[in-house]
Amino acid sequence: MNAEFTQDAPLLDVQGLKTVIHLPDGAWPAVDGIDFTVQRGEVLGLVGESGSGKSVTGFSIVQLMDSPAEVIAGRVLFNNEDLRLASEERLRSLRGNRIAMIFQDPLMTLNPVLSIGEQMAEAILEHRDVGRQEALRAAADALVRVGISLPEARLRQYPHEFSGGMRQRVAIATAMLNAPDLIIADEPTTALDVTIQSQILFEVQKLARDSGTAVIWITHDLAVVAELADRVAVMYSGRIVEIGPVDEVLDRSRHPYTLGLLRSSAAMVEPGQRLNQINGMAPRIDARPSGCPFRTRCDRAMSICAEQDPTPTIDGRHGFRCHNPMPQRDAA
Amino acid sequence: MSETFFELRDVSRYFRSKPSLTQRIVTALGRTGPPPALRAVDDVTLRIRAGEVVGLVGESGCGKSTLARVATGILPPSAGEVFYKGRPVTELTGKDRLNYLLKVQMVFQDPYASLNPRMKVGQLVGEALRVHKLVPKNEVGERTRGVLKEVGLDLGYMDRYPHQFSGGQRQRIGIARALAVEPDFLVCDEPVSALDVSIQAQVINLFMDVRERRGLTYLFVSHDLGVVRHISDRVAIMYLGRIVEIGTAAELFAKPAHPYSQALIRAIPSAVTRRRRAFTPLKGELPSALSPPPGCAFHPRCEHAMPICREVRPPLVQISPDRSAACHLHSTSESV
Numbered sequence: 286m287n288a289e290f291t292q293d294a295p296l297l298d299v300q301g302l303k304t305v306i307h308l309p310d311g312a313w314p315a316v317d318g319i320d321f322t323v324q325r326g327e328v329l330g331l332v333g334e335s336g337s338g339k340s341v342t343g344f345s346i347v348q349l350m351d352s353p354a355e356v357i358a359g360r361v362l363f364n365n366e367d368l369r370l371a372s373e374e375r376l377r378s379l380r381g382n383r384i385a386m387i388f389q390d391p392l393m394t395l396n397p398v399l400s401i402g403e404q405m406a407e408a409i410l411e412h413r414d415v416g417r418q419e420a421l422r423a424a425a426d427a428l429v430r431v432g433i434s435l436p437e438a439r440l441r442q443y444p445h446e447f448s449g450g451m452r453q454r455v456a457i458a459t460a461m462l463n464a465p466d467l468i469i470a471d472e473p474t475t476a477l478d479v480t481i482q483s484q485i486l487f488e489v490q491k492l493a494r495d496s497g498t499a500v501i502w503i504t505h506d507l508a509v510v511a512e513l514a515d516r517v518a519v520m521y522s523g524r525i526v527e528i529g530p531v532d533e534v535l536d537r538s539r540h541p542y543t544l545g546l547l548r549s550s551a552a553m554v555e556p557g558q559r560l561n562q563i564n565g566m567a568p569r570i571d572a573r574p575s576g577c578p579f580r581t582r583c584d585r586a587m588s589i590c591a592e593q594d595p596t597p598t599i600d601g602r603h604g605f606r607c608h609n610p611m612p613q614r615d616a617a
Numbered sequence: 618m619s620e621t622f623f624e625l626r627d628v629s630r631y632f633r634s635k636p637s638l639t640q641r642i643v644t645a646l647g648r649t650g651p652p653p654a655l656r657a658v659d660d661v662t663l664r665i666r667a668g669e670v671v672g673l674v675g676e677s678g679c680g681k682s683t684l685a686r687v688a689t690g691i692l693p694p695s696a697g698e699v700f701y702k703g704r705p706v707t708e709l710t711g712k713d714r715l716n717y718l719l720k721v722q723m724v725f726q727d728p729y730a731s732l733n734p735r736m737k738v739g740q741l742v743g744e745a746l747r748v749h750k751l752v753p754k755n756e757v758g759e760r761t762r763g764v765l766k767e768v769g770l771d772l773g774y775m776d777r778y779p780h781q782f783s784g785g786q787r788q789r790i791g792i793a794r795a796l797a798v799e800p801d802f803l804v805c806d807e808p809v810s811a812l813d814v815s816i817q818a819q820v821i822n823l824f825m826d827v828r829e830r831r832g833l834t835y836l837f838v839s840h841d842l843g844v845v846r847h848i849s850d851r852v853a854i855m856y857l858g859r860i861v862e863i864g865t866a867a868e869l870f871a872k873p874a875h876p877y878s879q880a881l882i883r884a885i886p887s888a889v890t891r892r893r894r895a896f897t898p899l900k901g902e903l904p905s906a907l908s909p910p911p912g913c914a915f916h917p918r919c920e921h922a923m924p925i926c927r928e929v930r931p932p933l934v935q936i937s938p939d940r941s942a943a944c945h946l947h948s949t950s951e952s953v
Binding site: 479487550 | 677783785814815816817818821822825842844884885887888898900902903
């Protein structure tokens with residue numbers, strides 16, 4: 286049976302996505318064949334360290350990878366439409382409308398020479414047949430929703446007049462303007478303080494709950510994901526090494542890397558005790574080991590790990606790629 | 618009586634922007650005063666005992682990095698006094714001053730910006746030894762190799778340049794450079810914030826190992842409350858240039874007394890205890906340090922604010938044997 290016609294066909298269905306970086310000595314895979322789905326209204330946490338391919342995944346979905354990077358394989362089905370086959374014109378009508386992006390640095394999104402009102406209205410007028418006044422009203426409403434008071438005055442201001450946290454809230458309000466089906470947020474709170482982060486997580490939760498917007502939240506912070514996401518995908522060296530519902534992945538981790546990340550948190554040991562560190566560091570994109578890319582740092586590695594790349598194992602809604610996974614555990 | 622190992626007494630540090638030509642003319646004509654000073658650190662007293670790890674936390678702009686720079690002597694205080702082993706550092710001269718500057722070392726947040734890109738690792742780590750002739754010339758290499766080994770760096774790296782290293786390795790180089798001159802006090806300004814999660818744990822372990830081996834004292838500045846709670850004996854929380862609460866790490870995190878500490882601790886995400894919780898955000902924005910609110914600087918965001926909070930700045934008072942807080946909720950009952 287074709288899953289696309291079942292009732293809960295996913296909003297986004299990524300299959301075999303592969304993005305390479307072309308360098309003089311070869312094409313190195315930044316994203317190396319990943320599969321995942323996102324349902325309507327679902328928050329998926331995409332977790333990984335620098336160089337894991339998490340941001341490249343986000344950019345590849347909306348076909349925003351420029352040379353020397355190139356998406357060379359896979360399907361990105363958004364509402365059953367393959368975005369890899371879509372024309373640039375079609376992509377433009379989707380981006381900022383049905384799919385919105387939020388970046389780590391809001392100054393990347395905001396135009397410094399346009400007032401907040403002008404650029405927010407533009408995002409509406411580009412995609413909808415409404416008047417300018419109506420667009421500005423919608424923009425003011427969106428600002429209120431992200432906790433910005435006196436929205437009319439704020440709309441007349443310019444990005445430099447806002448603090449970092451306020452700018453990020455403007456970026457989020459802009460992303461929300463056209464009630465998109467999907468928001469891809471790339472480390473949107475990493476540069477912010479914890480109290481502002483918690484304000485923004487609060488808004489995102491509300492948005493997903495109230496308007497059915499699906500969210501891909503890209504971050505290095507497992508703790509944020511634990512509190513925000515419904516499902517989590519853990520990336521390492523361009524692959525998804527573990528994916529599943531948050532409670533499954535965090536409480537019953539099967540991949541040693543996921544467990545290692547969790548156990549390295551200061552919250553996992555008594556104050557003053559040594560932290561459980563993962564030794565070594567992630568391999569460079571052009572120097573990944575044979576077989577499983579994590580094996581050189583893994584204390585459960587066996588000889589097969591050097592020889593064969595582990596294929597995905599699916600256990601219900603929980604998937605992982607490991608030759609010697611952590612044994613199945615009951616909930617603590 | 619045992620002297621305090623290190624003390625910041627009533628220390629303030631102001632920054633004043635350089636007035637523009639127009640401002641200078643207007644001021645010269647007597648129409649307006651000088652531009653307002655930014656009070657980055659505002660009347661802070663902090664005592665640190667030998668062998669102790671004091672964590673200093675707060676959000677961007679609260680003055681924690683400025684306080685760290687004042688402690689190391691990189692910035693002089695605008696008011697107040699810094700004491701090292703009982704002696705005010707402004708009175709130190711010659712050898713004594715050099716001794717203070719060498720014994721109090723700093724580890725910086727950005728291991729990319731704090732290492733000279735044109736020096737090899739061996740030179741970087743051994744530079745202070747050579748310049749100040751701390752060891753005979755022929756022993757510089759040996760001491761350098763010793764500290765590199767101590768921080769877990771391969772000795773083959775001596776002849777490499779900083780750009781050839783990852784962030785975690787660069788931070789190890791920064792720590793080795795600080796340790797080379799045998800300090801007794803390390804001031805660490807966000808030393809793991811720029812590092813990847815799996816590397817953070819390695820560097821935190823290194824800090825704890827080094828402290829145990831060398832019996833060092835740390836002032837550990839960070840916005841990451843989880844890290845600070847883990848490594849610190851005592852914790853001070855800063856808001857808009859002032860310490861609003863200080864106490865033992867265990868007690869303060871278990872039962873924060875100041876409403877700002879409470880909000881901050883509530884906002885820490887946790888992978889262990891909380892899932893898909895409803896966030897209860899702290900309202901409002903951090904006010905500008907150029908024009909802090911009158912009274913208690915936190916009152917516009919505080920759910921417990923009373924009339925007195927808008928008028929009178931609460932002093933930092935002792936509320937239990939090992940805890941002080943600057944909040945009228947706690948000070949009124951005692952002072953009445």
